Amino acid sequence: MSVTAADLKKVFAKAVPADVMAKIDPAQPMAAQGVDSLAITAMAVALQHAYGVTVTPEDGVRLKTLNDVAAWVNTVKAAS
Amino acid sequence: MGNCVSRLFLDLIPQWPDRLAARCRDESLSYAELGRLVRGMGGVVRSLGAGPGSCVLLASPDSFSFLAGFWGCILGGAVAAPVNSRLPQDDYSVCIAEIRPSLVVAPPGHCALEAAREAGVAALALDDASLPGLAEGAAPVSPFPSQADDVALLLVTSGTTGHPKVVPHTQAHFFAVAEHIGNFMGLRADDVVLCSAKMSHAYGLFMSLLLPLQVGATVVLDPDKPSAPRTLELLVREKVSVLASVPALFGLMLLALEDTVRLDSLRLCMSSGEALPEAVHAAWQEATGLEMWSGYGATETMTFVIGSRPPETQPGKAGRAIPPYEAVVLDADNRPAPSGVPGHLGIRGPTVMTGYRNAPQWTRKVFTPDGFYLTGDMAVEEDGVFTILGRMDDMFKAGGLWVSPVRVENALLSHEAVAQCAVTGGAAAGFSLVRAHVVLKDGRELDDALRAKLREHAAARLPESMIPTDIVQLEALPLTASGKVKRYKLKHGA
Amino acid sequence: MTTRAEAIARLGSCPDTVRPGLAYAVGDFAPDDAEGVAALFHTVYGDTYPLDAYYIPETIRRLCGQGELIPVVARLEGGEVIGFTALYKASPPFPGLMEFGLGLVHPAYRGSFVLFHLFSAMMARLEALPGVEAVFGEAVCDTIITQHASSLFGFHETALELGLMREKEPGAGRGACLVMFRNVRDRRRVLHHTACCAGHLGRLVAGAGLDRELVLVDGGDTDAGPTRIATQLFPSAGVLRANVFSLGKDREAELVKIEQQAWAEGCQVCQMYLDASLPGPAAAVPLLRRAGYGFGGLIPRWFDSDALLLQKLLDPPRAELINLYSASAEALLAMALESGGEA
Incomplete structure (x- = not known):
């Protein structure tokens, strides 16, 4: 089962304020939609807990949108 | 606020964590390890109910346990009350009744622990074998925010007779000793320090437990009773550079010193506790090539208040008041005596006790209205240099004139046959007389011929009233735990 | 320079x-x-x-x-x-x-x-x-994001400081800070307490993963030792904090003095950090609660040993400004408000 942006919204429920999360467009950069560094940090830890994947600095600079993150999770999971 | 343990010692450890803080029975203890043990023992002491302000009676011999236990107590805000480790059980019971400790610390099987049990006081069996485990197992305490006038230390005066007196010293006194006597002694990080006086006495306490640790030096601890052969052995084996001892032991070491023994590592020799006889001073200098330092102090002053360093040291004299201490010689009405006239030595300064604990009647007796502590010693001052003539109690009249035992002893010690000497007053057929107790060199026997020679020798150096009437030979002089001659014992033949 | x-x-x-x-x-x-x-x-x-x-x-x-x-x-x-x-x-x-x-x-x-x-x-x-040996953080309770992120990095909430001024919006009312603790190295310690906070403490100690021997002291017990309190003033937060290292016989008068100092300095909050390694400070908890202090929780390792937080506010905190991320944090708030309400 591949991970979707909708799955990620559930995983990130506590990482990102609910009002921000509700309005997020998965195709648009998260930073532009009110997701700050602390929220992204919490998201990264949530990814570790939920899928056992860790964002590296190299990966991190490429992950701009929620869709980017979902695709990256699927790639990393497939490779492992 | 600031705890003397942290500021004088623990906070400095990061500068020299791997240096040796102490050596004891061939075991070594680094500063980092000692720091951990002190913090751990602070926790142990507190967990046994000795919280801030409560007293801990410490009957441990000089050892790592003593170091860590003592500083641990003070770190957690408790008051350390070190007492001689070689007392009979009854004496500990007296100390416990007097000091009212919350905890008694002593090695396993020590009679002080039994005295504690009888008195219903918590007891901790501690020796160097159990120390690391105990300290590591405890939650360490953080430094208690002590204040300058918090009592940190109780010392029990040996006193010749009667009830022990308890002398409180404060946090501020530790800081003052560290500063003023630290300056006076000038210890260095590369020094190896040995003091023959035990840490249950003021002399041993500041010399072994405070001054070396604040500069990162190494202190050599000896749990055993000090003896000349033992001290000489330690001097050589541990490469001691600073030796602090008492005249009696310097005298005995000279007797035991063989020509083959080299004391090359020594750089500083301090004599305190009693007046150093001129003859011992000279012989020690001849044997080691080192001029002697001298220091004078009392339990009530915690540390040296008068002292001299080479090249100022004058044989037989204690020296000048160490700044900022003030010393005065007082007459019978507590007025300053003229220079050159013997009187009662009074001391004022930053580490002088404010009074005996729970004993205002004794405190009143030992302070002048100007706040000078009356030491109980007779002294004379000339050109600012003080000579200690002896205990007031030891001074006696013979033929109606005052005799200073120290002066007579110095005269006899300058005779080549005499190794050690103590002079007391005596009586024969109702007449008071001067009696000299001598230990002779090289197994010589005191016969009438030698007696006559000694009297002749004394007569050339002393006023007629001080020439010994009676001279007796002893195998050895009776010494107190701190190495002072027990003159009262000689006097009363007890 | x-x-x-x-x-x-x-x-x-x-x-x-x-x-x-x-x-x-x-x-x-x-x-x-x-x-x-x-x-x-x-x-x-x-x-x-x-x-x-x-x-x-x-x-x-x-x-x-x-x-x-x-x-x-x-x-x-x-x-x-x-x-x-x-x-x-x-x-x-x-x-x-x-x-x-x-x-x-x-x-x-x-x-x-x-x-x-x-x-x-x-x-x-x-x-x-x-x-x-240990690390702590103070998560401002405007949002739950910081709290949540901290918890993801192994921090556990052990206390709630009420009524801290929110510097960004003066006049917006006073919220709270959740104290979050992460142990690094520790060993078993004694934690003195009185009956009134026993249940809460057991939960906080377990939550923070600490090994503590909980020792109950009678509220009437006092050390015979000295009273030693060090105060810190935080003018921008409107807080006076008293580190209570030990309490002797004069404890009641000394604690009143501290509180008077807080109000005289214009503070809105008076915090007492009681060293729980000694029975004396812990024994003062009932006394403080009678004087209107609430039990804010435990600050582990504050003194090396742990601190019990007691706090008194001139104005009641505005609970609607306090957002908390977990049930145990909500329980801390309930505890802090409940005991504070005894005033």
Whole structure:
């Protein structure tokens, strides 16, 4: 089962304020939609807990949108 | 606020964590390890109910346990009350009744622990074998925010007779000793320090437990009773550079010193506790090539208040008041005596006790209205240099004139046959007389011929009233735990 | 000595060479990073950051050399510092308890994972940092994000400080800070307490993963020892904090004196941090509660030993301003409000 942006919204429920999360467009950069560094940090830890994947600095600079993150999770999971 | 343990010692450890803080029975203890043990023992002491302000009676011999236990107590805000480790059980019971400790610390099987049990006081069996485990197992305490006038230390005066007196010293006194006597002694990080006086006495306490640790030096601890052969052995084996001892032991070491023994590592020799006889001073200098330092102090002053360093040291004299201490010689009405006239030595300064604990009647007796502590010693001052003539109690009249035992002893010690000497007053057929107790060199026997020679020798150096009437030979002089001659014992033949 | 004004002027005259989207690496602070750290503070905060030290590279280097500040930085290949986090020595009497609460990212890297990598690197280093025995943070309860992020990095809530001024919006009312604790190295300790907080303490101790021997003291017990209290005033937060190291027979009068000092200084909050390794301070809890103090929880390792937090507020806290991320944090709030309500 591949991970979707909708799955990620559930995983990130506590990482990102609910009002921000509700309005997020998965195709648009998260930073532009009110997701700050602390929220992204919490998201990264949530990814570790939920899928056992860790964002590296190299990966991190490429992950701009929620869709980017979902695709990256699927790639990393497939490779492992 | 600031705890003397942290500021004088623990906070400095990061500068020299791997240096040796102490050596004891061939075991070594680094500063980092000692720091951990002190913090751990602070926790142990507190967990046994000795919280801030409560007293801990410490009957441990000089050892790592003593170091860590003592500083641990003070770190957690408790008051350390070190007492001689070689007392009979009854004496500990007296100390416990007097000091009212919350905890008694002593090695396993020590009679002080039994005295504690009888008195219903918590007891901790501690020796160097159990120390690391105990300290590591405890939650360490953080430094208690002590204040300058918090009592940190109780010392029990040996006193010749009667009830022990308890002398409180404060946090501020530790800081003052560290500063003023630290300056006076000038210890260095590369020094190896040995003091023959035990840490249950003021002399041993500041010399072994405070001054070396604040500069990162190494202190050599000896749990055993000090003896000349033992001290000489330690001097050589541990490469001691600073030796602090008492005249009696310097005298005995000279007797035991063989020509083959080299004391090359020594750089500083301090004599305190009693007046150093001129003859011992000279012989020690001849044997080691080192001029002697001298220091004078009392339990009530915690540390040296008068002292001299080479090249100022004058044989037989204690020296000048160490700044900022003030010393005065007082007459019978507590007025300053003229220079050159013997009187009662009074001391004022930053580490002088404010009074005996729970004993205002004794405190009143030992302070002048100007706040000078009356030491109980007779002294004379000339050109600012003080000579200690002896205990007031030891001074006696013979033929109606005052005799200073120290002066007579110095005269006899300058005779080549005499190794050690103590002079007391005596009586024969109702007449008071001067009696000299001598230990002779090289197994010589005191016969009438030698007696006559000694009297002749004394007569050339002393006023007629001080020439010994009676001279007796002893195998050895009776010494107190701190190495002072027990003159009262000689006097009363007890 | 460089002044704050000089340092800020110098920083303002340097062009910002940071470009977005570049590769970065996270590592320990090196002395050469100090200039980059100061530049980052200036970029992020302008001239408004309250502490002078972070604008002055020499001071940053000195604090790091003394172990007062333990940073981790994110650098671009050119050496520019684009992210910074640090443990720092703050107000606890025990120097082994360090505060964690600084995290800066260059605006060009907001919305990136820099902060995650900084925090991860810091947490991975904790065990190896000499002298660091525990870490705590104060999460402002305006939002739950900080609390949640902290919990994800192994921090556990142990106390709730009520009524701290929210500096950003003076006049907006007083919220709270959740004290979050992470143990690094510890050993079994005695925790004295009185019956009124026994149940709460058991839960807090277990939640923080601490090994404690809970020793009940009678509220009437007192040490015969000295009373020793050190106060710290935080004017911008309107808080007077009293570190109560020990309490003797004069405890009641001494505690009243502290509270009077707090109100006289214009504070809104009086906090008592009671050293729980001794029976004396813990025994004062019923006394304080009768005087209107609420039990705010446990600050582990505050004194090296743990502190019990008792707090009194001139005005009641506004619960609607307090957002909490977990059921146990909500339980802390209920506890703090309930006991405070006895006044």
